[in-house]
Amino acid sequence: MASNNLKEMSFLDHLEELRWLLIRSTVAILILACAAFFISDFIFEQILFAPKNPNFVTYRFFCEVTQYFGIESVEICDVKMPFIIQNTNMGGQVSFLIWTCITVGFVAGFPFILWEFWKFISPALYEKEKKYAKAFILFSSLLFFLGVLFGYYIITPLSVFFFGSFSASTEIVNEFNLESYTSMIKTSSIACGLLFELPIFIYFLTKLGLVTPSFLRKYRKYALILVLILSAIITPPDIISQVIVAIPIMILYEISILISALVMRKKTEPN
Incomplete structure (x- = not known):
């Protein structure tokens, strides 16, 4: 308690x-x-x-x-x-x-x-x-x-x-x-x-019931598009640089989904 x-x-x-x-x-x-x-x-x-x-x-x-x-x-x-x-x-x-x-x-x-x-x-x-x-x-x-x-x-x-x-x-x-x-x-x-700090933010948002794993999975493709656009803006005009920038951010997003799922599982477990 x-x-x-x-x-x-x-x-x-x-x-x-x-x-x-x-x-x-x-x-x-x-x-x-x-x-x-x-x-x-x-x-x-x-x-x-x-x-x-x-x-x-x-x-x-x-x-x-x-x-x-x-x-x-x-x-x-x-x-x-x-x-x-x-x-x-x-x-x-x-x-x-x-x-x-x-x-x-x-x-x-x-x-x-x-x-x-x-x-x-x-x-x-x-x-x-x-x-x-x-x-x-x-x-x-x-x-x-x-x-x-x-x-x-x-x-x-x-x-x-x-x-x-x-x-x-x-x-x-x-x-x-x-x-x-x-x-x-x-x-x-x-x-x-x-x-x-995205995984940490997602942890607390999930604890508060504001975010769920299904929500994050549903909007994954939109997150990927935004990350690629951001990478294209801030990197030189070659695909290697853009991928190097985008990969860590998407890894963090996937980690956030796993953390959110773990928090939800803990919530549903009997005391």
């Missing part, structure tokens, strides 16, 4: 718990952001601006993959980045430094945020479900970090490669704004990190 703590707490008590959850999470992010400040040179040179280097590991990987399958891809094997990154705002670099450190703090502190979230929802769980706290934190964190790495090493370089080398006219020179460039990297990485 679920804990009675949830019933004993008033709506205002829940709001107070949520407020402290946000405060503790914010403090943790700021502490980690301060730590990131001391290694900011490494973050900028080896992480943020690395995808604009023609020798970036992703470009070499895609070149080897296309060559392995006998596909000639001169563009991906001879990467050129004919663009510069410029700052046009007076306080642009200060803002860039601060928000980059905060972003690093959020990514590094994600497991702690998950732990705070678990403590917030745990009163509504059964006693046997509370035992899965460590597994929840570990699995959710692993999915998030895998998503961030996928976004950074796959989505980001493919986007930088496409937009950086694209030219509608020889009269136009690419000079990207600092905020635009870094925003794309941060958004791609964090969005993929959250996207990889």
Whole structure:
């Protein structure tokens, strides 16, 4: 039977718990952001601006993959980045430094945020479900970090490669704004990190009765179409790149169906 703590707490008590959850999470992010400040040179040179280097590991990987399958891809094997990154705002670099450190703090502190979230929802769980706290934190964190790495090493370089080398006219020179460039990297990485949490989201949605395995199976083909369209937009115009991007997302979707089915089976089992 679920804990009675949830019933004993008033709506205002829940709001107070949520407020402290946000405060503790914010403090943790700021502490980690301060730590990131001391290694900011490494973050900028080896992480943020690395995808604009023609020798970036992703470009070499895609070149080897296309060559392995006998596909000639001169563009991906001879990467050129004919663009510069410029700052046009007076306080642009200060803002860039601060928000980059905060972003690093959020990514590094994600497991702690998950732990705070678990403590917030745990009163509504059964006693046997509370035992899965460590597994929840570990699995959710692993999915998030895998998503961030996928976004950074796959989505980001493919986007930088496409937009950086694209030219509608020889009269136009690419000079990207600092905020635009870094925003794309941060958004791609964090969005993929959250996207990889799909199995976790499906688990809770199924627990709440908002999603069923049959619903997910019914709309599988539509999900596949959306993923392929997304892959075609963010990758170079070759089928290998699009497939490499689409496969992990569809695997997550299939895992979500299995998790939803498992939750439904548990619900129908006699106590």
